[in-house]
Amino acid sequence: MSPSPPLSAELRQVERCYQRGQEEVAALRTLDWKVAQGRWHAVRGPSGSGKSPLLHLLGGLDRPTRGQVLLARRHIPEDAGPRDPLIDLHAMDDEALARLRRTEVGFVFQSFHLLPTLNATENAALPLLLDGVRESDARQRAEHLLETVGLGHRRGHFPEELSGGERQRVATARALAPGPSLLLADEPTGNLDRVQGLEVLELFSRLMADHDMTIVMVTHDALAAERAEQVHELDDGRWLPR
Amino acid sequence: MRWLAVRHFARHKLRTALALMSVALGVSTFVSMSALNRNTLAAYAETARARAGDADLVARGTLAGLDASLLDQLESVDGVRRAVPLVLRFCTARRSSEEPAERFVFLGVDPQRPPGAEQVTLEQLVEEIAAPWELLSTKHPVFVNAPWARRHQVKVGDSWEFDAPAGAIALPISGILRADSIPVAMGSAVAMSPLASAQELFGSGDRIDRILIRLEENQDKEALLARLQALVGDQAHLSDPLQEAREFDAVLGSVRLALRLLSLLSLLIAAFLVHSTISMALTERRRELAILRCVGMPARSVRTMLLREALLLGGVGGSLGVVLGFAVAGSMTDLFWNTIGTTFDRIDAVASPLHPADAIIGLLAGPLAAAMAALGPARRAAQRAPLQGLRLERTPPAPSRAARDRRVSVGLAILAIALVNIEALHFPRSGYLVFVISIAALVFGGYPWMRLAMSRTGPWFLRVMGPGGRLARDHLDRAHGNTSSTLVAVSLGFGMVFSTHVLVRSFESLLEHWFDRTIQEDLFVMGEGFLASGLQGTDFDLSLRDEFRAVDGVSHVHGLRFNRIPYRNERVLLFSLDAAAPEDSGQFLYVEGGPADKAAWAKGDGIFVSEGLAFLQGVHRGDSMELPTPGGIRELPILAVVQDYTWPRGVVLIDDDLYQDLYDDFRAHEFAITLNSSRSLDSVQADIERILGDRYHAFVLTQEQVQSSVFSVFHDYWSLLLAQETLAVLVAALGTFHTLLISVLLRRREIGLLRAVGAPRQVLRRMIQLEGALIGLGGGALGVLFGGAISAVTLRVLCLEEQGYRCPWEFSWWVVAAVLVGAAATGWLAAWLPSRTAEQTEVLSVIGEE
Structure with missing residues (x-):
C-alpha cells in the first residue's frame, strides 16, 4: 500500500449556518480557500471561530449551507459523479462520502475517539477492515503504522492501558491506515501535556516527510501552529488578513 | 426532586413505555395465573355447592x-x-x-x-x-x-x-x-x-x-x-360438600403447580427487565447524577430518588399489569375449564375472575420487583464520587478474569447441585427447591458462562463477521451488568419454551408407549368424546356386550366401567375390565409382578393397582387394599403394580366379574372390542353401529381415533402453557429491544466515530442486529440448559411427587435447533429499531459532544 499522492481541496463561497432555536447562526461566512497539495496547514482562531466546522466540511462529515467543497478528482471513487478535475462533495451520496472517509481522508480527534474494546492494532486497522481489506493484511499494515508512530511495543494494549500521548499516536496510526492524501487533525494536542504534544507534532512532521500528504490542523496552540508550513487565522467564520 | 423522575420519564417516552410494558406484561402473567389458580378451588367449591344445593x-x-x-x-x-x-x-x-x-x-x-x-x-x-x-x-x-x-x-x-x-x-x-x-x-x-x-x-x-x-x-x-x-x-x-372441591383440587394440583411455576418465571423475567432498564437508565444518567452530587445532593437522596423512580415505574406498570392480567385470566378461563372439564369433571367457571387478593399481589409485585431491581444500581450510582461520574467512560470496563471465573464457578456449582438434587432429594416438594436453585444458577452463572464461551472469539468474529460482528461481540463481552439481566430474561423466556417442549414430548412419549402396549383393541363404543365418556358419560347396559360378541369378526369385548371411590382421603379410580381378555387386546406394562399374576387376577383373587397409586399410597405387590363396597369394606390383595395413567390420583384395576359381584353393577361406560382377522374393520364397525341403531346415540371409534382424541385433549391441556410462553417471549423480546435501544444511545460516540472513519450505515445496522442476535442466541442456549433442568424438575414434581409415577425425560434436537434459531431471530428482530437508530446517528452531533 503506497500512500496516495497529495490531495488538493478548494472551498468556494462556503457558508455553514446552524439553526439555534428560531435563530440562524453562521459558523462559516462566504469562505474561499485553496488548500495547496503536500503542505502542512494550520488553522487558528478563538473558540467559535468556525475551525471545527471547516474541518468537518473538508472531511465530508458535514455539508455546507451554501457554496461548494471540492476535492481533487483523482482521489475520488470512479462512481462518484461526472468527470471533472475537482468534484463537489455535495454531489456525493452518503455512502460515497463514507467510502471517501475510510480511503482518502484521515481524521485525528482531540479526544482520540478510540474504541475501548479494540486493542491498539485493531483500532489502527479499523478503516481498512471497514473497507473490506483482508484481516491479515489490515493487521500487518496497522502493526507497521504502530511501529512508525513508535508504538510497536504497545500494539496489544487497549486504550485504557495507554497514556494520552500514546492514544493520540494510535489515533494517528488509524488515520494513516488507508494511506490518505489528506490528514485532518482537530486540536490533536489539546488533551495532551506539553511533552506528549510535542511528540505528536514531531510525528506529524515525520509523516509529512515520509508520506507526502496534506495536513490540515486546527489548533489553539501557537506552538503547534508554528510547526505548520502555512498558518491561517479564522475569526467569526471569516479568514483574517495575514 | 420528585419532579426529576417525572421529567425523566416524560423526556424518554419510548423507553418509559417499554419499561412499563415489561413490568405490566410480567405482572399480568403472574396475576392471570394467580387468578386462574385461585379460581380453580372457588369454581370447584361453587360446583360442589351447586350440586349439593344448600346441604350442610x-x-x-x-x-x-x-x-x-x-x-x-x-x-x-x-x-x-x-x-x-x-x-x-x-x-x-x-x-x-x-x-x-x-x-x-x-x-x-x-x-x-x-x-x-x-x-x-x-x-x-x-x-x-x-x-x-x-x-x-x-x-x-x-x-x-x-x-x-x-x-x-x-x-x-x-x-x-x-x-x-x-x-x-x-x-x-x-x-x-x-x-x-x-x-x-x-x-x-x-x-x-x-x-x-x-x-x-x-x-x-x-x-x-x-x-x-x-x-x-x-x-x-x-x-x-x-x-x-x-x-x-x-x-x-x-x-362436607366442600370436601369434594378439595378432592378435585388435589387432582388438579399438578396443572396448577405447572402454571404457578411458569407464572413465577414470568414475574422473574419482568424483574430482570426492570433491573436492566433501571441499570441502563442510570448508566446513561451518570452525568446528571454526578452534577446533582456536585451541587450538593447527598448520596442518600440520590438513592432515595432513584428508588422512588423505580417504585413509580413498578407501581404504574404493576397497575397496568393487574388490569391486563384480569383480562387475560378472563379470556383463558373458558379454555381452562373446557380442558379440565373434558378431562376430569365438568365444573362451572367462576363468572368473575376478579379477586382482591390477586389485585393486591399484582399491585405489590410491580413496585416490589422494581424496587428490588433498582436497589443495586441505585446504591452504586449513589456511591459513585461526583467527579468519577463526570469522567466515567460510557462503556464499562470488562470485569476481571478472576471475578468472571469466580462467578462462573459459583453458577456452575449451583447448577450442578441443582441437577444432582433432582434425583437425590426425596422429601416432598423438593422440586420447588431445585427450581429456585436452578434459577439462582442461571442468574449467577448465565452471563459469565456466555462470556466464557465467547472468550478468545474476537478474531473469529472479526474474520467471519467483519468489524461489525467483532464490535457486537466486544460490546456484549463488556456490557456485563445490563446485558446480563437481559440475557437472563431471554434465557428464562426461551427456557420456558424448551421446558414445555420437553414436558409435552416426555408425556407424549410415555402415553404413546403405554397406548401402543396396553390399549390394542380395535374398536371402542362410547357415548361421547373418549375421555369424557369414562367419568361423565352415558351408562350402557352391560347386556350390549353379548350382542357385540355375537358379531362375526369380533374376538373379544370389554365392558369398561370407571368409578371414583374414596380411599384414604383420596378419590381413586376403580376401573373394571375383563381380566381374562386375550393377549391381543393389550398387555400390561408391569412395575411389580408380571404376566403370571394375570391368572389370579382373572379368578378374582385380588386387584392390580397403578404405579401412581402404589407410590402415593405407599402400597406394593403383596399388600392389601380395603375397598368400600355395598356389602361393606372388602380387603383385596394387590397382585401386581402396572403402568396406567387413566386417573392422576391412582387406579385400581379390577376384573369385571369380581366388580359385578362386589358392586352389583351391570352397566358399562364403554366397550372395547378386539377383532379377529376374519373380517375388515369397516364391516365390523358397520355391524356394531347397526346394533346401536336408534337405541343409543353412541360412537364407534377406531383405535386411531381414540388415540388422536386423547392427544388432542392432551395438547389442549398444554396450550394453557403456550399462552404464558408467548407472553414470556414477548417480554424477553421487549427487554432485548429496550437493552439494545439504550445501548445504542449510550454508544452514540462509538457509533459516530465509526461513521467518521468511514463505516457504511449497513455495518452499523448489522452490528446492532448482530448484538441482538447474539443476546438471543446466548439466551436461547442458556434457555435450553435451564429449560432442560427445569423440565426435569417439573417432570419429577408433576409425575412422581404429584401422581406417583416416573416419566422419562425426552427432547428433540430439532427443537433445540428451533429454540436457538427462534431466540436469535427474536433478538435480531428486537434489534431492528435500535439498529435504525444507530444507522441514523449524526456524526457531528456525537463527535462534538466531548
Missing part, C-alpha cells in the same frame, strides 16, 4: 347407590333437619339425532322432599309449566333450567332425546325452572325429573345416588358428621 353434608353411596331407608335413619338423628334424596347422573341429550349432544347433570328429586328451600310455591319454582293434563299424562316429565332453555331456545312441549343406559329416549320438556330455583352446575345445563322417573330412566331401581343433609341451626358440623357416619357405617360416605 352430603352422603354418597358406594357405586350401587344408597338405600332409601337411610333417609329416615338420618332424619331421626338430633340436629338433622332434613335429608333429601337425589339421583345425580351425567348424561347427554340432543334436540334431534342430527344435532350435537349437550351434556347434562340429570337430577332426580323427590317432590315430597325437594332440595332447596322448604317452603316454596310453584310460582317461585317454575317460570313456565305444561298444562296439568299434559303433565299428568307424561311418564317422565323433565324440567330444565331457564338460562339454559333461553340459550337453546327451548320451550315447554319441546322434545329432547336423552341418552339412558337402555338407549336414547325422547322426553318432553314439561317445565322451565326459574334461574335461582335449582343449582346451576354445568353452566346451567341441569335437567330435573321426579325421583322415581330418574330411577327408572337410569336403571337404579329404588336406590338413590346422594342424600343432601340439612342441619339444624348452630350445630357442630364436625361432631354431627362423625355421629352420622357411625350410624350409617359402610353404607354411605358422608362429607
Whole structure:
C-alpha cells in the first residue's frame, strides 16, 4: 500500500449556518480557500471561530449551507459523479462520502475517539477492515503504522492501558491506515501535556516527510501552529488578513 | 426532586413505555395465573355447592347407590333437619339425532322432599309449566333450567332425546325452572325429573345416588358428621360438600403447580427487565447524577430518588399489569375449564375472575420487583464520587478474569447441585427447591458462562463477521451488568419454551408407549368424546356386550366401567375390565409382578393397582387394599403394580366379574372390542353401529381415533402453557429491544466515530442486529440448559411427587435447533429499531459532544 499522492481541496463561497432555536447562526461566512497539495496547514482562531466546522466540511462529515467543497478528482471513487478535475462533495451520496472517509481522508480527534474494546492494532486497522481489506493484511499494515508512530511495543494494549500521548499516536496510526492524501487533525494536542504534544507534532512532521500528504490542523496552540508550513487565522467564520 | 423522575420519564417516552410494558406484561402473567389458580378451588367449591344445593353434608353411596331407608335413619338423628334424596347422573341429550349432544347433570328429586328451600310455591319454582293434563299424562316429565332453555331456545312441549343406559329416549320438556330455583352446575345445563322417573330412566331401581343433609341451626358440623357416619357405617360416605372441591383440587394440583411455576418465571423475567432498564437508565444518567452530587445532593437522596423512580415505574406498570392480567385470566378461563372439564369433571367457571387478593399481589409485585431491581444500581450510582461520574467512560470496563471465573464457578456449582438434587432429594416438594436453585444458577452463572464461551472469539468474529460482528461481540463481552439481566430474561423466556417442549414430548412419549402396549383393541363404543365418556358419560347396559360378541369378526369385548371411590382421603379410580381378555387386546406394562399374576387376577383373587397409586399410597405387590363396597369394606390383595395413567390420583384395576359381584353393577361406560382377522374393520364397525341403531346415540371409534382424541385433549391441556410462553417471549423480546435501544444511545460516540472513519450505515445496522442476535442466541442456549433442568424438575414434581409415577425425560434436537434459531431471530428482530437508530446517528452531533 503506497500512500496516495497529495490531495488538493478548494472551498468556494462556503457558508455553514446552524439553526439555534428560531435563530440562524453562521459558523462559516462566504469562505474561499485553496488548500495547496503536500503542505502542512494550520488553522487558528478563538473558540467559535468556525475551525471545527471547516474541518468537518473538508472531511465530508458535514455539508455546507451554501457554496461548494471540492476535492481533487483523482482521489475520488470512479462512481462518484461526472468527470471533472475537482468534484463537489455535495454531489456525493452518503455512502460515497463514507467510502471517501475510510480511503482518502484521515481524521485525528482531540479526544482520540478510540474504541475501548479494540486493542491498539485493531483500532489502527479499523478503516481498512471497514473497507473490506483482508484481516491479515489490515493487521500487518496497522502493526507497521504502530511501529512508525513508535508504538510497536504497545500494539496489544487497549486504550485504557495507554497514556494520552500514546492514544493520540494510535489515533494517528488509524488515520494513516488507508494511506490518505489528506490528514485532518482537530486540536490533536489539546488533551495532551506539553511533552506528549510535542511528540505528536514531531510525528506529524515525520509523516509529512515520509508520506507526502496534506495536513490540515486546527489548533489553539501557537506552538503547534508554528510547526505548520502555512498558518491561517479564522475569526467569526471569516479568514483574517495575514 | 420528585419532579426529576417525572421529567425523566416524560423526556424518554419510548423507553418509559417499554419499561412499563415489561413490568405490566410480567405482572399480568403472574396475576392471570394467580387468578386462574385461585379460581380453580372457588369454581370447584361453587360446583360442589351447586350440586349439593344448600346441604350442610352430603352422603354418597358406594357405586350401587344408597338405600332409601337411610333417609329416615338420618332424619331421626338430633340436629338433622332434613335429608333429601337425589339421583345425580351425567348424561347427554340432543334436540334431534342430527344435532350435537349437550351434556347434562340429570337430577332426580323427590317432590315430597325437594332440595332447596322448604317452603316454596310453584310460582317461585317454575317460570313456565305444561298444562296439568299434559303433565299428568307424561311418564317422565323433565324440567330444565331457564338460562339454559333461553340459550337453546327451548320451550315447554319441546322434545329432547336423552341418552339412558337402555338407549336414547325422547322426553318432553314439561317445565322451565326459574334461574335461582335449582343449582346451576354445568353452566346451567341441569335437567330435573321426579325421583322415581330418574330411577327408572337410569336403571337404579329404588336406590338413590346422594342424600343432601340439612342441619339444624348452630350445630357442630364436625361432631354431627362423625355421629352420622357411625350410624350409617359402610353404607354411605358422608362429607362436607366442600370436601369434594378439595378432592378435585388435589387432582388438579399438578396443572396448577405447572402454571404457578411458569407464572413465577414470568414475574422473574419482568424483574430482570426492570433491573436492566433501571441499570441502563442510570448508566446513561451518570452525568446528571454526578452534577446533582456536585451541587450538593447527598448520596442518600440520590438513592432515595432513584428508588422512588423505580417504585413509580413498578407501581404504574404493576397497575397496568393487574388490569391486563384480569383480562387475560378472563379470556383463558373458558379454555381452562373446557380442558379440565373434558378431562376430569365438568365444573362451572367462576363468572368473575376478579379477586382482591390477586389485585393486591399484582399491585405489590410491580413496585416490589422494581424496587428490588433498582436497589443495586441505585446504591452504586449513589456511591459513585461526583467527579468519577463526570469522567466515567460510557462503556464499562470488562470485569476481571478472576471475578468472571469466580462467578462462573459459583453458577456452575449451583447448577450442578441443582441437577444432582433432582434425583437425590426425596422429601416432598423438593422440586420447588431445585427450581429456585436452578434459577439462582442461571442468574449467577448465565452471563459469565456466555462470556466464557465467547472468550478468545474476537478474531473469529472479526474474520467471519467483519468489524461489525467483532464490535457486537466486544460490546456484549463488556456490557456485563445490563446485558446480563437481559440475557437472563431471554434465557428464562426461551427456557420456558424448551421446558414445555420437553414436558409435552416426555408425556407424549410415555402415553404413546403405554397406548401402543396396553390399549390394542380395535374398536371402542362410547357415548361421547373418549375421555369424557369414562367419568361423565352415558351408562350402557352391560347386556350390549353379548350382542357385540355375537358379531362375526369380533374376538373379544370389554365392558369398561370407571368409578371414583374414596380411599384414604383420596378419590381413586376403580376401573373394571375383563381380566381374562386375550393377549391381543393389550398387555400390561408391569412395575411389580408380571404376566403370571394375570391368572389370579382373572379368578378374582385380588386387584392390580397403578404405579401412581402404589407410590402415593405407599402400597406394593403383596399388600392389601380395603375397598368400600355395598356389602361393606372388602380387603383385596394387590397382585401386581402396572403402568396406567387413566386417573392422576391412582387406579385400581379390577376384573369385571369380581366388580359385578362386589358392586352389583351391570352397566358399562364403554366397550372395547378386539377383532379377529376374519373380517375388515369397516364391516365390523358397520355391524356394531347397526346394533346401536336408534337405541343409543353412541360412537364407534377406531383405535386411531381414540388415540388422536386423547392427544388432542392432551395438547389442549398444554396450550394453557403456550399462552404464558408467548407472553414470556414477548417480554424477553421487549427487554432485548429496550437493552439494545439504550445501548445504542449510550454508544452514540462509538457509533459516530465509526461513521467518521468511514463505516457504511449497513455495518452499523448489522452490528446492532448482530448484538441482538447474539443476546438471543446466548439466551436461547442458556434457555435450553435451564429449560432442560427445569423440565426435569417439573417432570419429577408433576409425575412422581404429584401422581406417583416416573416419566422419562425426552427432547428433540430439532427443537433445540428451533429454540436457538427462534431466540436469535427474536433478538435480531428486537434489534431492528435500535439498529435504525444507530444507522441514523449524526456524526457531528456525537463527535462534538466531548
